[in-house]
Structure formats: C-alpha cells, structure tokens
Amino acid sequence: MKAPSDGLLLVLFLVALGVTVTSTLVTLHNGGYLGGNFLTGAAVTTAGGEANLTVNAVTSITNQNFTINFGSGYVNASCNFCSMDSNKTFINYFGNGSNTSSLEDGRTCCVSFTEVSSGFLLENTGNTNLSVGYRCTGNCTHSLYIGGNLAPSMGGLEIKVTSNFARRQYGETGGTDSAESCLGGGTLYGPQNTNGWNITNTSANGGALNGAGLGDGVYVVLGSVGHWLCGNSSVYPLAADNSRDAAVIDINVTIPVDALGTGVRTSFNITFNATSSA
Amino acid sequence: MIETVAKKKGVPEAEELPAKIVLVILILVIVIGVFSIALTLTSPHFKQPEPQFISGGEVSIQLIPPPSTEQQETES
Known part of the structure; x- marks a missing residue:
C-alpha cells in the first residue's frame, strides 16, 4: 500500500483539530461554562467553607375540578x-327581544339545566415557572356540541381564562391567590407585548390576537385547535408562588331554541399542558 | 547548511513515524470527536422541554325535547 501523501495527512489533521475544538465548545456550552462561570460552587472564604444544596426543579400543574356538567x-x-356559564351565570334571550342575565334564581330560558359554579381550576404546584396551554377533543364546536342556529354575533361555545385572584374559586392547594398570576411575560410573550392570561385565538404561538382574553377574561370561541393560555413554548410566566399561581378556565354554551333535543348526552374534553425550562 | 553540519558531526536523524500509523491515529481522533459531539447533542440538556399533560376534564350537557305545549300550559 502506498503511503499517504503529506497533503492528505495535513487535511486530516486539520479536520481532526476542527472536530476536537467543536467537541470541546459543544461540551462547554452544554455545561453552561461559556458564560464565564467556570468555578461555580467554589468556596469564597477559607473561614466558613461552603455548603452546597441542590433543589431539583419540578414541573407540576394540577386541576382541582374534573367535570363541568350542565x-x-x-x-x-x-x-x-x-x-349558561360555568361561573353560575345564565342569560335569557327572550323572544320579545329582551335579554336578561341572572344567577340560578330567576332564570327562565334554560329550563331544568344544572347550575354550574366552578370552572377548571389550574394551579402551578411545582417549584418552577410554567407556560400553560390547552387542547380540546370530542365535540369541540357549537354545531357538534349543541347545534341549532345562532345569532350572527354569538360564539355559541366559548372558553375563557381568568386569574384566580379575580375569579376567587375555592380549592387551590396553596390557598387562594392574593395577586394576579401569569405576569412577567411582558415583552417576552410573543410579539404582542402583553402579559397576563391570554388565549391566542389565531395561532398557537404568537400571531395576531383575535378576541383574546386578558386578565378577567374575554370569551373566545372554542375549537379543536389548542392554544396557549399563559406564555408559550419558550416563555414561562406562571410563577410557582402560592400567592399568584392559579387560574380558572370557564366554559359558556348558548343553546338556540331550534337545537334538536335528542336526549343524547354530548361532551368534549379539555386537556391542559404545562411546560417549563426544567 | 545545518543538515550538512549535522551529517558531518554524525548526529543521527530523528526517526519518522510511519505515515500509515499517523493516518490511522488521525482517523481515530476524528471518529472519537464526532462520536463525542453526537453524544453531547443527544443528551437531555439539549432536548426541548417536553410539556406535562393533565386532563382538565369533561364538559357535558344533555338537550331533551321540550314538553308539548299542552304539558307546559298544565305545568304553568
């Protein structure tokens, strides 16, 4: 076999050098050493020494209410x-054109339905910040869920998110919030420069907001496509502090008088997802 | 000039590493380096955070036929 030429060896040497340098850089970057903190954990005094404690980040979100049954x-x-609304509200749309809103007592148009007073209560029960989203499966549109003809301005089947500081639903494991949750997204939350709870109706991450709910929310038409409720895939504004870690998802359904009363139970399922950087 | 002087003084020439061995070593270095990069890039630290899913629950309703007009009048 003929011996390799000097030129070939030189090329291979350069390739090997490049691979080695790249490997080193990747490893250093992976270890977080490229920010200049090569000696994290090193003692800063010889007198007292230093005790290191590692607290693992735990991503955890819980829901305290599993059924909304009208x-x-x-x-x-x-x-x-x-x-009907899962926040205990009924709206009567009378045939003579008058509309009245009421709680359980005095409702007229929704006959014999069940009063619902609790939405899905979501709480960050881990120790790291989260982003939250949802998905819907089953009969997620008004036509599939109820049917009938809606007035042009009606959403029919809608969802909203409200911080529990405003909603005040009982059941948080860490006590009811005393401050607004999902703050701090700020300019980091997509291009909208918004913070607080949102339902991005146009796209799952960023894009124009179409009837989005902020704070004590606005209803958005439910669909089978999931949306972010707080933060997104790279920004995690829902803090783990017990004083501001929860929100309630409410559902509103409007039933037209011409909807077919089949006697068959109809439903959809909401699944929530929580993401953190941990 | 230096070579000439060295030869004159009888300084032995350094033995060259056979080129084939150098070639094998270089190839090994490259393979190990590539393997190292692949291993690092596939470590959990580089993976996108995976969301945790929880069931929010079910939203249900049952729409029944309204009673006949006669029944409603009787009830009222």
Missing part, C-alpha cells in the same frame, strides 16, 4: 336562546 334540559319556548 345537566339535562331544554330551552323555554318563549325564548330564542338560553346561555
């Missing part, structure tokens, strides 16, 4: 629509 009923014949 029960069984029908729309009063004197009404065009009846609307």
Whole structure:
C-alpha cells in the first residue's frame, strides 16, 4: 500500500483539530461554562467553607375540578336562546327581544339545566415557572356540541381564562391567590407585548390576537385547535408562588331554541399542558 | 547548511513515524470527536422541554325535547 501523501495527512489533521475544538465548545456550552462561570460552587472564604444544596426543579400543574356538567334540559319556548356559564351565570334571550342575565334564581330560558359554579381550576404546584396551554377533543364546536342556529354575533361555545385572584374559586392547594398570576411575560410573550392570561385565538404561538382574553377574561370561541393560555413554548410566566399561581378556565354554551333535543348526552374534553425550562 | 553540519558531526536523524500509523491515529481522533459531539447533542440538556399533560376534564350537557305545549300550559 502506498503511503499517504503529506497533503492528505495535513487535511486530516486539520479536520481532526476542527472536530476536537467543536467537541470541546459543544461540551462547554452544554455545561453552561461559556458564560464565564467556570468555578461555580467554589468556596469564597477559607473561614466558613461552603455548603452546597441542590433543589431539583419540578414541573407540576394540577386541576382541582374534573367535570363541568350542565345537566339535562331544554330551552323555554318563549325564548330564542338560553346561555349558561360555568361561573353560575345564565342569560335569557327572550323572544320579545329582551335579554336578561341572572344567577340560578330567576332564570327562565334554560329550563331544568344544572347550575354550574366552578370552572377548571389550574394551579402551578411545582417549584418552577410554567407556560400553560390547552387542547380540546370530542365535540369541540357549537354545531357538534349543541347545534341549532345562532345569532350572527354569538360564539355559541366559548372558553375563557381568568386569574384566580379575580375569579376567587375555592380549592387551590396553596390557598387562594392574593395577586394576579401569569405576569412577567411582558415583552417576552410573543410579539404582542402583553402579559397576563391570554388565549391566542389565531395561532398557537404568537400571531395576531383575535378576541383574546386578558386578565378577567374575554370569551373566545372554542375549537379543536389548542392554544396557549399563559406564555408559550419558550416563555414561562406562571410563577410557582402560592400567592399568584392559579387560574380558572370557564366554559359558556348558548343553546338556540331550534337545537334538536335528542336526549343524547354530548361532551368534549379539555386537556391542559404545562411546560417549563426544567 | 545545518543538515550538512549535522551529517558531518554524525548526529543521527530523528526517526519518522510511519505515515500509515499517523493516518490511522488521525482517523481515530476524528471518529472519537464526532462520536463525542453526537453524544453531547443527544443528551437531555439539549432536548426541548417536553410539556406535562393533565386532563382538565369533561364538559357535558344533555338537550331533551321540550314538553308539548299542552304539558307546559298544565305545568304553568
């Protein structure tokens, strides 16, 4: 076999050098040493020494309410629509054009349905900041869920998110929030420069907001496409502090008087996802 | 000039490493380096954080046919 030429050896040597340098840089970057903190954990005094304690980051979110059941009923014949909310509100859309909103007592258009007073209560129960999103499966559109003809301005089947500081739903493991949650996204939360809870209706991450809810939320039409509720895939504004770590997801459904009363139970399922940098 | 002087003084020439061995060593270095990079890049530190999913729950309703007009009048 002919001996390799000097030129070939030189090229291979340069390749080997390049690979070695790249490997070193990748390893250093992976270890977080390129920020200049090569000696993290080193003692700074010879007198007392230093004790190191590692606290593992735990990503955990819990839901304290697993069912929103509006029960069984029908729309009063004197009404065009009846609307129900998981925050205990009923709206009567009378045939004569008047609309009234009420709690359980005095509702007229939603006959024999169940009063629902609790939405899905989400709480950051880990020790690291999170972003939160949701997905819907099943009959996630008004036409699939209820059917019938809606007025042009009606969403029909809607979802909203409200910080529990505003919503005040009981059941948080760490006590009810005393401050707004999901703050601090600020300019980091997509291009909208918003903070607080949001439902990005146009796209899952960034993009124009279309009827988004902020703070004590605005209803957005539910769809089978999931959306972010707080933060996104790279920004995690929901803190783990017990004083500001929760929100409530409420559902609103509007039933037209011409919706078919089949007697068949219909449903959809919401699944939430929590992401952290840990 | 230096070579000439060295030869005159009988200084022995340094033995050259056979080129084939150098070639094998270089190839090994490259393979090990590439393996090291691949191993580092596939470590969990480089992976995107995976979301944790929890079931929010079910939202259900049952729409029943309204009673007939006669029934409603009777009830009222």
